Amino acid sequence: MTVEPLSSNVVNYLVWRYLQEAGYGNAALQLSRCWNRDPDALPFAKNVSQHALISLLQDGLWFDKLQADAGNGKQRYQFGRDHGRPYSVRNGALLTLDQGVPAHQLADEANGSVPDPPPRKPPAKKKKNARGVNGTEPRMNNQINGDAMDIDQNGHTHVTNSVRAESEAMVSEAESPTVAEIPISTLSIGQSAEIQTDQIVDLVPNTVFSYSVYDTEKLVTQTQWGTPEAPLFLAAGKSLLRMAIIPRPGEANAPLPPPFDLNIPLNNFSVTALCWNSNDEMTVSAQEERVNDVGEIMKTDKLFKLVDGGTGSQVVSSTAGLVTILRWNEAKQLLLAISNDGKRGSVKIWKTPGDEQFPTWTTFTDTAIFDAIWISDTTFVICGIEMFCIYEISDSLNLQRSLATRVTWEIVKYEASSGIIAALGLEGQTSYLGIIHPNEPTSLQTQEYPDPYFTDLDFRPWHKSNALGISSIPYSPASSPVVLATSAASGVCRIWDANSPFKCLKRLAVTDDCQVNNIAFSPDGSLLAAAGPDAVTIWDLDKRVVPLATWHAQDVNNGVWDASVDGEFSLGWDPDSSRLSIALGNQIAVVPMPR
Template identity: 60%
Template structure:
């Protein structure tokens, strides 16, 4: 396992780099803000010269090798033009290239940093060297990669500062107590020293667990912006939860005309209407257990309901087409997939029906009249007009588990498995007959999500005039990847999760500004436009098991509320609401 750097180690190698490069004033200021004599640290003697440069250069090499192995672009690019040399040599200035601690040179200089050389036209007394260091000869090139300029000229690295660097006055240098504490932590271990990660755990709101011990939450769904309630559904459970920014205000059970039921799918129509699929357990006259599947429409916020059909089968997916007011249901009939489309809630029989040779695992509307389905060796697009017709059939041998659609670009992304290998798929409108597939570089791909494109979410252009279509994917390998779906399969970022926790689900906030990845043990939130370090994290271990038990069995779910201010996670019969400070 790789060694974790502490803030003292990071500060020290930065301090040494400043000395070796001749930035004496900067090294002196860092030591005053951090520790008076860095050379007294236990590891100082074993730290070789130019450690920071070598660490960075090794990281660049590793990044290039990883990009080649994963067939992606390197994360770090600085271009061919690095600007003018960062400093100009002047041997009369305070220099620390021999590794003399900054505080010792400052003591020899009477606590003051020497002034820079006078400009032409200004009369100034010639200052005598106060530190006993005479102007040095030209240094030897040490061979480090960062000392060679792009044109092949040798870059001298031992001067104090660039001509434009400001020098502190004698009074400022002597007033040590007034210098604020550095943003680098003092003596605290941390992988990232300069970025604050908000702790979301203390503000968590826990929804009271159902009184029925057999109730299980299989999934949750936030209502539309007009009705920001949280629906919890599963085994013997269909509840509407009212949660404000500070507390759980209560829950209302939705009364269905079924007993001993399990909700297998649901979808919102509007702020007061939704459809659910309920599997009811019944017994016939001789005591044999039988299962009945019903589509039920809930109206008036769930206060009333009506059965649409008892012929939909075991439904695993429901999708609502608001433009044409069509309800798409996907079910399994034996080993085959079944597609049914309903025009009116009062119709007991679907308007269109179609079957596939293998099971369907997910479906999405991609226009007013077209939808896509995926499943076992299945990827197919249908068109609904007067009849239900096949628009395209994409050849594939992969079992596709889940899909997402980006309406701004027309791109469809999917995740699946080929035997034991995780795969990422992209169907781009510029190549609409070719389902492009990519072996996922991390183990066990779990979820995906597109970021909604807004006027404020376009910073990650990577120098291109075309903004990327951001696609996030999660896996069990403790990392999240950000892809540009417009350039399959270009990985833009690789983000580590909180404490290396597994991410079961991933979701961009509705406003497109934040990305959340979550599993039973932890939640990680990033602002992908601004930094790769998380902006916030949540840990299950900070709570007792009566509040949140990550070892419970069941489906894990993650969701954002409509205004992007709260996250919900659910597992077993547990639901937690996590406010997100904005």
Template identity: 60%
Template structure:
């Protein structure tokens, strides 16, 4: 599907103005935009009356869509369009043969006057990515109101004409032939895109790398609301990064980094979670040697308090923890660990206790877990999809029958829908568990190769959409290594709403909606892409690793890739290996 850029939209309007007889308006547009629009590379491919045909196609499609869905058309202008103006074919200002408007103005012997200069601040000219110089600020005009009659005749209401383009009677003026409607071949309407995609490269802030030998960042996590810091953890690294939103001075670095002390040595952080703005729980795996030189691995669950200045060990028997989840309402800490081929579930009611309040084991490994209520949580893994309930004891609320290995799971609290990504053999699946059918895990063959991540959009008062019925849409985003992002309505399994290509079709390993639900980001080692999924399919912004030398960002480094939004949806972080960078949005 070909989307419209601002150059294409401007060119179509420029051509329409000439074809409809408004040469002076076309000339004004070319002065404010591009002196010779016919030099644009796509110009030879544009047929006469293209803009009219696009608009008529849109009107016809809107009518067909309304009939198919038994709803009212979105675009209704009523039967009375005002007094029509005949399209003039003046020799001076109207283009018939593709002659640029500024050349016609020269032939008009000064009939068209230059607009008065507008007082603006002088700015250094900069080349746009497409090589076209940016257009200056347009002069203030009345703005011709353009209309298209139902019979295809173009006219303008209350238009301001050039002095040389005197109004004539309808009998004197030749009319434009009726324009036939072109055949609709599109499956859905695409929003016209006139904005450019912002490049975030200039705003990149690179976090200083840890100086510890062999350090590797494996987890990043922004602090909760009111705590604008980024926590980076992994092998031999546990750091807090404070990034100043204001422009730093010459003497103030953009990033201030502090190491968090742990009562262990030669460690690797395997999981972490925020409990509050000043409390963090981490699982640390310490490598040490006994008295005869044998290497040993000791796993400890550690709570950091007072902003990381103090700590205490919760447990030394939690095992190799791969997931930590905090339940703020009940102040429960959920840990998931592996014990050989089996999974281990432990829930701490009081972090001062060394023994968990509830413990359960599964026959297969657990890969992910989430709280879905004050007292219930879901776990998924190898042929495993279970929901547990905490009461006097830890009980199994539901066991979903499945042969799929579910690798990641997400929950939408507003709808109660659970979504998961999994594999079985060479096939990949998207799974949905809807509260209206809570005993059946619905699965769908994933349409792209190697899906990697998923995320629900947080529903707010400003982004609650309906899906054509009384049910609100529940937006679920998924990404894959094939370079495609898909948006689904989880309330209508498995209704795909959009397919969004990533920047340069690069692989996307992580995806995340901003906390306010307004933006969607997908990223991999090579590029990051940001969309406003409600307003446009073309990205709002992008970032490319190739814009930087390898000492700044090396996309070929091995390691876990991570992506995250800060709590106020204004910044993104990405990390790979020992590299962390922050991108203001």
């Protein structure tokens, strides 16, 4: 395969575009003066995408890493985490090129065109053996434009194949014609300054740790945010069901009640599953341990509905077993509960939880169930050990499809706009990504997952417009990608087009190649978070593949976060996408997002 040679025109154009996109308007202007007065007129300019130079450099760094890994050698290009203090970002609207006039205003005044320069004076006769520009000796074969730069394996650049005529005179700086102050092409600096290509925000300084649980008798095993109408945060686990009202960023510092424990009529309990039913109602499954008179430990499982903001409770069932999954169907007001007895799984559905002790529909499976999700008002999916089933509710509970599989499916997600189902699972030591597409509803398409130790997956909410092709227009199966993010413990995240199984759109490496336990899109679809005990990485895929922000456990002071603690890890988004939470053991961090 022949690699396309880079010419100085291409390199200069990429640098010129980067300078504008990063907000360096004056530097871009000087480059265009010294090189080409109308860079956008170059024949290849229309093929250059936004942030092309950054993408090219990132791809080169990634290739260098792969090459080093394959040869068990060292990377040639390593810059470390400390890149110095970021430059001071000026307001794009005030970035001036001439006499205090904003660049975009100059462009508007010129209607996006470059004004003609003054008439050019004929160049003065040059003396033989004259010194070059700025008094330096002229180099041999010094070519200005259109020269192909061949880069050898040692990083040296060789200039060849010039298209400049040998008789064309080179104009010195002193002889160069005066060029009028020109606006910077058609790019709006005022807009592009907002999307810095090299600035990564540090999220640690504004992180709040005050919601951590410091009672050693209690243990956090899961966390959840409330509904869009209520900025609530819930921590649950061993002897713990605690709620906090967390003010949104920028809200007035009004007095707020401290975190408070919700009342359930159990002692020495462990919450095994929970789900929100509405703004002030939720369903909770808990297991209580009691010791009888002869010292025997007795365990009982109960399902509760908490009402009136958690101040009251109703028993839904005392016979549901050890419930590990609860899913609420808002449209039909149905509660789906999944439990396992160690060998078999059970599915129970209540029409009016709390008003009836026994489920309306019940069925059992031959193997354990690991995950479940509603895919319509009356249809849901369950998956588990060599099992992938779709059930439908009518007058009775019917098995709509049972898809043959030898994979143990552990995680399943559904994208409502496209009707696509995605899952991750294992067969032996081999990981698989599975897709059920509405065009082939009876086929579970699978592909071996490319990275070791998968951990999570999430669909991007459809309503968010983004650079990968999603838009707010109605879903079009023929042309629109359905963005699916997956993660692996090895620190690699992938962006797939689930509408074209199995097309990988992007491969993203998290900060410092840290372990990833969970991955999740923000509810508005604008941000993607990949998180583990050591670090959190945030991307805005609309703007760039370089992370927008990062959070490092090693930068946290005062001993409020210990990444080595044993315990369950969880990641969650506030419904308004302004914050995310991570929890490990009894440590909870609430991280505000940059906007």
